[in-house]
Amino acid sequence: MIKVAIVGGTGYTGVELLRLLATHPQAEVTVITSRSLRGTPVAELFSSLRGHYDLDFCEPDIEQLSACDVVFFATPHGVAQAQVPALIERGVRVIDLSADFRLKDISTWEQWYGQEHAAPSLAQEAVYGLPEVNRAEIVGAQLVACPGCYPTAIQLGWIPLLEAGVVEPAGLIASAASGASGAGRQGKTDLILAENSDNFRAYSATGHRHLPEIEQGLRQVQPHDASPAQVTFVPHLLPMIRGIHATLFAKSQTDMSPLELQQLFENRYKNEPCVDVLPAGSHPQTRSVRGTNMCRISVMQPQDRDTLLVMSVIDNLAKGASAQAIQNMNIMFGLTETLGLESPALLP
Amino acid sequence: MIKVAIVGGTGYTGVELLRLLATHPQAEVTVITSRSLRGTPVAELFSSLRGHYDLDFCEPDIEQLSACDVVFFATPHGVAQAQVPALIERGVRVIDLSADFRLKDISTWEQWYGQEHAAPSLAQEAVYGLPEVNRAEIVGAQLVACPGCYPTAIQLGWIPLLEAGVVEPAGLIASAASGASGAGRQGKTDLILAENSDNFRAYSATGHRHLPEIEQGLRQVQPHDASPAQVTFVPHLLPMIRGIHATLFAKSQTDMSPLELQQLFENRYKNEPCVDVLPAGSHPQTRSVRGTNMCRISVMQPQDRDTLLVMSVIDNLAKGASAQAIQNMNIMFGLTETLGLESPALLP
């Protein structure tokens, strides 16, 4: 059994790790930290976990964390970069769900997150945990930086087109929408139900922190001679709990037929257990991946015009965060990649 | 592996059986029927099941069904009573999720369901599949009648009080509310989102079909000399998908202290793997059981007055239907009772 610690267990990515690991046959959560709730049983905060965990929140302790095989960070940005170096030194493997180690360009990170980075060299060593691109590197990684939710949905949607170089890399347009759990479990007026139910709006349209991550990821897969991908990214807030839907537009630079386009996607992902290319003409639904590690994708060319449309759905807390983190753990520890992640979506 | 057939696989209890059985380690769905969709892949109707089932809907065929170890009926009332007799004759075990075999009094059934009962003698033989009451009978049953969703939540809430004879059996009041999936997957104007979102209303307040089932079940557990339980039952429709919340009021006939009341409940359910008595003072939430076979219950005596309040939550499609059906299957086949039903609730 893999001994697992979770740092920051009171947020949504924390409770999602707990939900998924509760039935993982090869992993056991032995430590879960929260400064503010130390001493409180996990199942008291989340009644859904009653009967599944007999564990109290504790203060983060380097000795206790070091005794685990892997430490997940489910914390706001800034926390992992302060605590991870000591763990790395002691040889513990770390999977960070926050934004701390996602960007290779430290100055870009510092600009978007408004603070100095505390462990820039680790950011270089960290492997970006998108298995569909970096599986080989993840196997041996000591530190994995899990992708953000929007970046996961958007990269998986566009990767086949950008790898193949069949769309114009400048002028990419991503109109995406997320369930409210993406904003985390925090008491802000802007997040209360009475402000958000029966309402829809965009936010951070002039610049969202996931933008540089998306562009970094897309550029990584482009042919070397391609001009760098440039994205206009507009996120929206949905009056629902879970799910991200990315609606992706790109200008075609190819004469591929609809069938060839479909095959491009099916071939790219035919060995990927967590990406599902839908039949031509389908519209993916967020509920079809609720609670799962799946990404479902469709591609089409509306009205046979120049714009290629890709739609991609994930569960922001699952493939967009905690389930993908477990997928990374499975890869790192040589387990079947989907172990503990096999349940179908909760539908309806 | 238990070979499973599902008759009527296009509704919500059907797809919920498929969702839960997809990861059941000792059962495999080999037949799923739908007259209207015969030949259609299951995963085409429910995209959440892509990758989990390579099975087409087929017409119900007595030979094919008889080749299975157990047949689940996830059909509207009236269907099972027509098809079950032939299966019973051939020795197949049947778990019926519909209302066909729940009531022992056939004239009551015929009055509430407005048609003649086609298999009245089987209704006598059928075991009412509420494991917390009838576990011993379920073990050897050939035909199990799964309880309705409201009846499950309401009986589990009141059983400790009625068994102990500490409340007035006449004048029981059940104010309950269900998510919209309880109305099934059917295209009625009354069920569309634009009519039900941001709305709340009661329905069938003068008499809901679950009323006689609730009273039958409660009377079964009352002491022999008690006057028969009589319930005023008002169901409401919630603007959400899954979950039943039962708010139960009864006039106290006891001097038990709050602590003794709490202990009455904890003792009654201490060996029940699927009933969770919450700490005193708790308010159960429907989301804490979403997708699971759990029933969470709390009991209190507001303002130390004469009225005892019990609150009980289940997932109407899970403990209220398909998961409880699988619990019954596990008992019938000598498996661990919660096999395949261990995942925590999807929260948030």
Next chain:
Amino acid sequence: MIKVAIVGGTGYTGVELLRLLATHPQAEVTVITSRSLRGTPVAELFSSLRGHYDLDFCEPDIEQLSACDVVFFATPHGVAQAQVPALIERGVRVIDLSADFRLKDISTWEQWYGQEHAAPSLAQEAVYGLPEVNRAEIVGAQLVACPGCYPTAIQLGWIPLLEAGVVEPAGLIASAASGASGAGRQGKTDLILAENSDNFRAYSATGHRHLPEIEQGLRQVQPHDASPAQVTFVPHLLPMIRGIHATLFAKSQTDMSPLELQQLFENRYKNEPCVDVLPAGSHPQTRSVRGTNMCRISVMQPQDRDTLLVMSVIDNLAKGASAQAIQNMNIMFGLTETLGLESPALLP
């Protein structure tokens, strides 16, 4: 034109007053206060009011408020009792939407609200602003205490039965549910959408602050020789924005036929412009009163048993708060009672 001031304009009852008064033909909002947002245009906080108000939030100032004909308090409890005495002295009329002046028994108020009352004698003078009971007193009142949301729905539902003395006053049971706007516009984790969407739960079941107000109001209308009304009140939180549904159970002490029961209600409210008794057998829907000052009620006797069922719906922010406050203003100033409140509900 009546010059109106609103103290505490940043919450939901404040913005609802603004919404309704924007088209009131005989009233004009001239002052709106908020300490924290002083200087901010009202329409900047609530974009729905752009083009309707050219008014900034200001600090509460006794001179400015005294220059108005009427001051509405849309503040948390405790605020009005501190500021109202000075206004009353200067002859300004006050309509308080908070709980400060609703209870006549000051010790009960202090017990439930956990603080000393700052103006106990004003609480005696205040008129409880339920027009269907106290219309005559409201006409000449200088200080009106607007009823709470639950108390409005529950009192209007039970008044005909209690006035007629046809139900047992002890053992009354009120199972009620409210949209999330009832909890106000405040950033608490418990109120965010991700915690409340697709979820249903009770709260404060052991004792909610509206309980003494409900009982006070019911006792006021009972015959003098009746034993005092005693209520078990369980409020629930609905995954939606607006609306209260009260499901009310009482033990019958009458032989009235269903028709006579229906007529009792129709007669009681036949001259009430804001109470609508639905045809026998109806189930009121919260959306049928969304945004309006209406209360819709139905009464029935399920299964011809001893329990009388009343269901009552209002919009918690409208008839349950701000619209009823305007109804009171209309009465106080001799206007048509429904002036400015005539728009039908927003449905769907």
Next chain:
Amino acid sequence: MIKVAIVGGTGYTGVELLRLLATHPQAEVTVITSRSLRGTPVAELFSSLRGHYDLDFCEPDIEQLSACDVVFFATPHGVAQAQVPALIERGVRVIDLSADFRLKDISTWEQWYGQEHAAPSLAQEAVYGLPEVNRAEIVGAQLVACPGCYPTAIQLGWIPLLEAGVVEPAGLIASAASGASGAGRQGKTDLILAENSDNFRAYSATGHRHLPEIEQGLRQVQPHDASPAQVTFVPHLLPMIRGIHATLFAKSQTDMSPLELQQLFENRYKNEPCVDVLPAGSHPQTRSVRGTNMCRISVMQPQDRDTLLVMSVIDNLAKGASAQAIQNMNIMFGLTETLGLESPALLP
């Protein structure tokens, strides 16, 4: 008083007309038709209208309709084109909310709607009822074709840019989302709450019927020498009742500063009572226009790149249908354009 008839009063645009006209000071609904519900009181179908209308649904009758000053058609496509010619002949003015007379190119209409057009010459005479473009023509029109919901939001968003010729007309991208009321009041499985709550998906991405209407409208306002606007339009279904949000992307062909861009929009709409250009940097919310005839718009240039972003919100049933129809009526009959449409949005 203008005597109003409504043909097809049982759908959402019908009940929205009734809601808005109930308080219109210069119009009175005297006839409302529904073949299937003839004889049923309007207030029986829509309990929100109890007390507002004492009117029964009746069969459409040419004499009765001709006795009115204006007839609104709130019917599915195909109905108006069959009935309108006789009304036009008799000199009655007609406002059609359906798609029948929106397209000038009849073959395009026939291709997208899959049937022969019954009144092609009337389609030429009909005035497209977007007041912000065609006000002068609407004044004298006998037949007004009200714009569709998506076309209203999208045209109003792009008109300033296309009129000014500052964006590339080919390659326009509209990612829009609508509340479920946009699909109408019809009992389809695809529309029930249990299928759509907590879910988000696109639909008709390969080609939606509103596409030719959008392009026709945009081309009408382009400079004569511009290449014709070409749009990729992807509609999505939101888990909520009302509201359309259009997220519009266009490639810039200008060096305008952000301030100039903002001024372009403010100038274009400075005299428009029903279009509100938000301050720079704002994100419009659908709830800010709920139930109103307003369109709120913002424009920005994310990251100073080449893509201009416009966001536009309306209420699909109000400015997207029935309220805009009344705005047209007001213009046709020489009334103040916003008469009866002044209420602020229902928020929260």
